[in-house]
Amino acid sequence: MKEETSDDHILALLASAATHERGFRLLMSCYQEPLYRHIRRMVYDHDDANDIIQNTFIKVFKSVERFEGKSKLYTWLYRIATNEAITFLNTRNRKETDTIDTIENTHLTSQLRADTFFDGNEVQIKLQEAISILPDKQRTVFNLRYYEEMPYEEMSEVLSTSVGALKASYHHAVKKVETFFKGVEFM
Amino acid sequence: MKIRRVVDFSALPKNQPHTPIASEASARVKNKTLNIQCMKEEFDKELRELSPLIAYLKKEQEGDAFKVPKFYFDTLADKVIKQAKKSEKIETSVKKATVFARLESWFSGLLRPQLVLGFGASLLVVVAAWFILSSKKPVMTIDGATVSAKPSISIEQPLSVDEPISGAVNPIVDNKMPNNEHKNTIKLKTQLDDVSTTLPNDISINENKEQDKVAGDLLTHPESGLTEAELALYLEENTEEIDDDSSDNNL
Numbered sequence: 001m002k003e004e005t006s007d008d009h010i011l012a013l014l015a016s017a018a019t020h021e022r023g024f025r026l027l028m029s030c031y032q033e034p035l036y037r038h039i040r041r042m043v044y045d046h047d048d049a050n051d052i053i054q055n056t057f058i059k060v061f062k063s064v065e066r067f068e069g070k071s072k073l074y075t076w077l078y079r080i081a082t083n084e085a086i087t088f089l090n091t092r093n094r095k096e097t098d099t100i101d102t103i104e105n106t107h108l109t110s111q112l113r114a115d116t117f118f119d120g121n122e123v124q125i126k127l128q129e130a131i132s133i134l135p136d137k138q139r140t141v142f143n144l145r146y147y148e149e150m151p152y153e154e155m156s157e158v159l160s161t162s163v164g165a166l167k168a169s170y171h172h173a174v175k176k177v178e179t180f181f182k183g184v185e186f187m
Numbered sequence: 188m189k190i191r192r193v194v195d196f197s198a199l200p201k202n203q204p205h206t207p208i209a210s211e212a213s214a215r216v217k218n219k220t221l222n223i224q225c226m227k228e229e230f231d232k233e234l235r236e237l238s239p240l241i242a243y244l245k246k247e248q249e250g251d252a253f254k255v256p257k258f259y260f261d262t263l264a265d266k267v268i269k270q271a272k273k274s275e276k277i278e279t280s281v282k283k284a285t286v287f288a289r290l291e292s293w294f295s296g297l298l299r300p301q302l303v304l305g306f307g308a309s310l311l312v313v314v315a316a317w318f319i320l321s322s323k324k325p326v327m328t329i330d331g332a333t334v335s336a337k338p339s340i341s342i343e344q345p346l347s348v349d350e351p352i353s354g355a356v357n358p359i360v361d362n363k364m365p366n367n368e369h370k371n372t373i374k375l376k377t378q379l380d381d382v383s384t385t386l387p388n389d390i391s392i393n394e395n396k397e398q399d400k401v402a403g404d405l406l407t408h409p410e411s412g413l414t415e416a417e418l419a420l421y422l423e424e425n426t427e428e429i430d431d432d433s434s435d436n437n438l
Contacts, residue, residue: 021268024264024268025264025268028263028264028267029264032260032263032264033260036255036260037251037253040253041253046253046255046256053263054263054266054267054270057263057267057271058267058270058271058274061267061268061271062271062274062275117253117254117255117256118252118253118254119252119253119254120248120252120253121248121252123244123247123248124248124252127244127248128252145230146234146241146245149226149227149230151226171237174234174237174238174241175237175238177238177241178238178240178241181240181241181244182240
């Protein structure tokens with residue numbers, strides 16, 4: 001028989017020391033895949049995404065007792081994952097001495113083509129290139145809305161930003177991606 | 188021969204759940220599906236309005252281009268739990284080490300030479316102050332009787348015989364007082380008429396009645412029949428005795 005996977009049930013299991021590990025495994029089985037995909041779209045590389053998802057869940061494991069239930073469990077998880085990914089990107093950007101834009105785009109294209117864990121066509125590679133030129137905040141908003149189809153209200157909880165500002169960010173991001181595509185010649 | 192049972196299912200209500208719990212669950216699922224559909228339509232509409240090109244791309248590119256290694260998600264939970272427990276152990280040991288190190292540094296800080304010297308010096312000052320203060324008790328004796336009193340006239344200002352005095356005068360005798368001052372004080376007392384009859388309230392007399400006998404007689408029996416001359420003579424004799432005592436002490 002399949003175990004119930006509601007947030008309440010997971011939190012109830014996590015609250016007791018005897019069932020903590022079982023609850024955590026259940027939580028991971030529910031959320032590991034969408035969280036991994038969200039992180040992967042931000043950092044592109046599987047190994048980096050693997051490190052970040054592990055750090056995210058380690059943080060969750062340690063601090064789940066402090067989750068007050070004011071927001072939904074999955075928005076709380078997305079919030080931790082997004083913060084971890086942004087911290088990772090900031091650290092990586094600081095380490096890199098090259099200027100980001102043009103060099104990073106060509107680097108990303110070749111990286112995605114060589115990546116054995118990327119199975120996309122030319123349009124998808126170009127779409128990822130277009131997304132990669134967006135500022136971090138716009139990129140996160142675009143990914144959450146375009147791929148995850150997350151409502152603005154929940155996105156507001158994840159990113160601690162007003163719904164109006166998120167709508168504006170998404171609109172700007174879509175326009176930028178569209179402009180990028182209009183200037184691209186497909187081989 | 189086989190007996191075939193025929194059950195008529197047409198009697199059951201169609202499209203209706205059999206239990207109320209099942210009906211609630213199915214209603215919830217139905218609502219959720221409807222909500223998701225509504226939201227999806229909303230997303231598509233918004234994207235179409237913003238950019239028909241990007242909306243078209245989204246529709247065409249179904250599925251995720253990012254792949255993961257085989258069985259990646261099957262083993263991820265084990266890895267995470269193992270690492271989390273490991274890091275918790277390390278954190279606990281670091282915390283213990285930090286507490287121990289803090290205590291050690293606190294105790295070693297207490298044994299710093301500056302602190303030890305400071306503590307020793309302050310202890311010395313306290314002991315010296317206690318010693319000095321305890322040796323300055325105002326004790327006097329009148330005819331062998333020990334009387335402790337608060338001096339209302341400072342002994343630092345010796346009185347002369349000729350000096351007029353106003354107010355009550357306490358009999359103050361201090362062994363450490365210089366001899367001249369001592370004599371002056373006693374002589375002054377002899378010239379006062381009411382010195383034998385009244386005694387200020389702040390003088391307490393020792394309960395030892397043998398020692399206090401002389402002074403006690405004078406105080407408790409003012410009408411003992413002694414004339415002024417007899418009283419003066421009596422006091423003079425006693426003065427000499429005190430004088431002798433004090434000179435003995437000074438030696």
